[in-house]
Amino acid sequence: MKTHLILSLASIFLLLVCTFVPAGAAEEPVLFFDGDNDFVDCPFIAFDKLNAFTIEVWVKNWGGYIVNQGGAGDPENGIWLSTDEGPNDGCAWESDRGKNYAINIGSLVPEQWTHIALQYDGKIQSVFLNGALVKRQEAPKPGPFDAGRKLTIGATEMSRPELPWGYGSGYLKSLRISSVVRYQDHFQPTAEWPADAKTLMLYTPASVQKSRLVDLSKNGWHGDIRGARFIAADKIKPTILSGVVTDPEQRPLADVSIELSSGIPYINDHYLENKTNADGEYHFILNEPSKCYRLYARKDSLVRSLADLHLKQGERTILNFTVTPSAYLKFSWAKYLAAHWLNKSMTKEGKERKAFFNCEWANNHSVLKWDWTIQVADQNVEKGFGLYGWDPLHQQLRVWYWNVDAELAEGTVEVGKEKIVVNAAWNKTEGKKPIAHAWWFEDINTLLLQYGQMNAGGIFEPGGEIHRFTRVP
Structure with a gap:
């Protein structure tokens, strides 16, 4: 018991030594990334050709991607450090054309400098946080990688202003990549790193020269600073x-x-x-x-x-x-449907026709409610609203919608691999046929609708034109 207590106290002391900054001490200038199109482009590193490696950083108040090379989810492979905690996030890489080997580190403690290290010794992947082992696991060598990709700090290669996914924000003091495993057990991270013979890339505050990030290793793999600012690490409070x-x-x-x-x-x-x-x-x-x-x-x-x-x-x-x-899992396919959609076409008389379709979650994601408006020459000609929901009595997804005349249509929703088929009919309305139709996504911002009919076997048979809806703000 006494030995365990001593080890616990030692671990706490180690953590304090690693992260403590004296009160009133001035913070030196470091790179700050605001999470909005700030990043550093660096040369490609062939991790798949290394027998061992260590990627380590000192960061503060960081959230999101820290370092990335390659495109996560691509047919190609990627390697990255991130504080995000999705199944494919954390400190991770891909092998065998997209299989992930990830160790999550979670959110970092605010207002403290944190040391993160991702390592590989040819068989074992390991991650350390402030000198303490987070996890070890067997993993194959990362890659193969496309040598045309870049190593990026503060973002992924897929991040861009019009689709700002994958940016990171916070302060980055240092980044070192080595061709050796540097840590085996609990250790005290050092604030300064030498550029020794095993150092492949080294960036520190001394590397910042205007828009250039100078590599202090012998390789001279310099980076281009795109938007990140060189400021004191206490200037912007999180x-x-x-x-x-x-x-x-x-x-x-x-x-x-x-x-x-x-x-x-x-x-x-x-x-x-x-x-x-x-x-x-x-x-x-x-x-x-x-x-x-x-x-x-x-x-x-x-x-x-x-x-x-x-x-x-x-x-x-x-x-x-x-x-x-919540019944959300019963129709989580509809999560991309919750948005504003617009379809434009022309009538036979040559007038512009607009169909507005607005959809949002309600009742703790157990119901998807929506409304529609059809305009011809900017005049409303039809309106209505409806609901998708889980029917616990019949154990099935159902749909209900009403028009301005308070006429109700209801039916079932079948979720297939490619399409969502709605088989509905108007209640107590003479002369109106069943309204079977299918929805599917061409891409995340394009929704397609086609009407048809259900055959005797209960299979949807499409008929007529395909209506294209575009996601709008």
Whole structure:
């Protein structure tokens, strides 16, 4: 027992030594990334040709991607360090054309310098956080990689202003990549790194020369600074959102996946992912926050969705909430449907016809409600609204919608591999045929609709033209 106590106290002391900054001590200038198109382009590194390697960084108030090479999810492979906690995030790489080997580190402690190291010895992948082992696991060598890709700091190669996914934000002091495994057990990270014979790439505050990030290793692999600022590491105070998530019995709930997003969904969407710890706690670090956020949390069939979250810049906001049962998983296919859609066409008389279709979640993601308006020459000619929902009595997805004459159509929804088929009919309305139709996505911003009929075997048979709806702000 005494030995365990000594080890525990030693570990705590080690953590304090690694992260403590004396009160009033001036922070030196380092690179700051605001999460909005700030990044550094660096030369490609052939990790797949190395027998061993270590990627390590010193960061503060960081959230999102830190280092990335290659495109995650591509037919090609990628390698990255990130604080996001999705299944393919964390400190990870891909092998065999897209299979992930990831170790999550979770959100970092705000206002402290944190050392992160991702290593590979030819057989074992390992991650250390502030000198403490997070996890070891067997993994194949990463790659193969496309030598035409770049190593990027503060973003992924797929990040871009019009689709700002994958950016990171916070302070980065140093980055070192080595051709050797540098750490085997608990250790005290050093603040300064030498450029020894095993150093492939080394960036420190001394590397910053205007828009150039000078590599201090013998290789001279310099980076191009794109937007990141060289400022004191205490100039911008982080905005922090934190709290505790509980289950319906008000017990703290671990491993709840939480997404925090802002902007226009799927068009100009910024988001971070996190998970609650064993005590149900979570926190997000936001260095230059947006005006308004959305939060979506889920564990299994327990869900909570919150909108219009306004955070005070440079302060901590506490947000505790409970996740409750939802039928969301029954029709999670519809998550991309929740948006504003527009279809334009011409009538036989040569007049412009517009069909507006607006869809949003309700009742804790158990119901998808929507409305539509059809205009000809900017005059409304038809309106209505409807619901998609799970019918627990019949154990099936159903649809209900009404027009302005209060006529009701209802039916069933079948989810196939490629299409969503709605088989509905008008109630108590003479002369109106069943209205079978199918929805499917051409891409994330293009929704297609086609009417048809159900044959005797209950299979949808399309007929007529395909109507194309475009996602709009």
